[in-house]
Amino acid sequence: xxxxxxxxxxxxxxxxxxxxxxxxxxxxxxxxxxxxxxxxxxxxxxxxxxxxxxxxxxxxxxxxxxxxxxxxxxxxxxxxxxxxxxxxxxxxxxxxxxxxxxxxxxxxxxxxxxxxxxxxxxxxxxxxxxxxxxxxxxxxxxxxxxxxxxxxxxxxxxx
Numbered sequence: 001x002x003x004x005x006x007x008x009x010x011x012x013x014x015x016x017x018x019x020x021x022x023x024x025x026x027x028x029x030x031x032x033x034x035x036x037x038x039x040x041x042x043x044x045x046x047x048x049x050x051x052x053x054x055x056x057x058x059x060x061x062x063x064x065x066x067x068x069x070x071x072x073x074x075x076x077x078x079x080x081x082x083x084x085x086x087x088x089x090x091x092x093x094x095x096x097x098x099x100x101x102x103x104x105x106x107x108x109x110x111x112x113x114x115x116x117x118x119x120x121x122x123x124x125x126x127x128x129x130x131x132x133x134x135x136x137x138x139x140x141x142x143x144x145x146x147x148x149x150x151x152x153x154x155x156x157x158x159x
Contacts, residue, residue, distance in 0.1 A: 001081075002128055002136070003042060004090040011063075016132040018069070018139070019043055019088075031055065035070045043091050044082030051075050056142060061135050062120070069139050098127040099144040108133075 002016045021038040028034045036047035053071040061067055081091050098104060104127040109119055123137040132140065 001043070002092050002094065002132060003083075003088045004092070004130075006085065006087055006089045009087065014089075014130070015134070015136075016092075016128055016130065017136050019045075019091075020067075020069075031068050032070070035072065039072065042084050042088050044084075045074070045079060046076070049074055049076035049079050056139070056146075059135070059138075067135065067139075069143075071143065092128065094127060099125070099140055100148075101127060105141070 001019065003019050005012050005015050005017055007013045019039050019042045021034065021042070023031060023034045024037070028037060032052055035052060036050060039045040039050060040047060051073045053073070056069045056071075058066050058068045083089070083091060104125055106124045106126065107121055108124050109121050110124075110133065111119055122133045123141050125132040125137045125140055
């Protein structure tokens with residue numbers, strides 16, 4: 001699932017991302033709790049309907065925010081999605097096979113909206129509309145690469 005950030009948000013409006021957010025010390029015992037809370041808050045997915053695999057390695061976003069991605073699988077087929085529209089304007093499902101289509105992947109230079117208007121080279125996954133780029137595309141590519149790696153790497157992700 002990719003979520004489309006609301007156009008009203010200050011940071012990254014109208015961009016695709018994964019559901020997620022910041023660890024909240026008052027409510028989260030750990031990052032797994034953060035993932036489950038954010039899935040519930042942003043898209044209404046019941047934590048009991050999710051199987052979490054172990055996290056990927058922490059990465060730093062270009063803006064200096066540490067991100068620890070998890071892989072989550074819905075254990076309840078056809079689970080309804082309820083968007084928190086202040087943050088999320090859409091939630092779209094893509095078949096897992098779509099990340100393996102080499103025609104969907106490109107690297108491009110793009111102008112990043114910032115005070116410096118910097119130019120960055122980034123992965124772009126064009127199977128989504130709008131295309132997914134930046135950290136989200138990077139994480140999708142890392143997940144794809146891990147699935148293509150030897151079976152012990154995939155098995156190690158499961159907990």
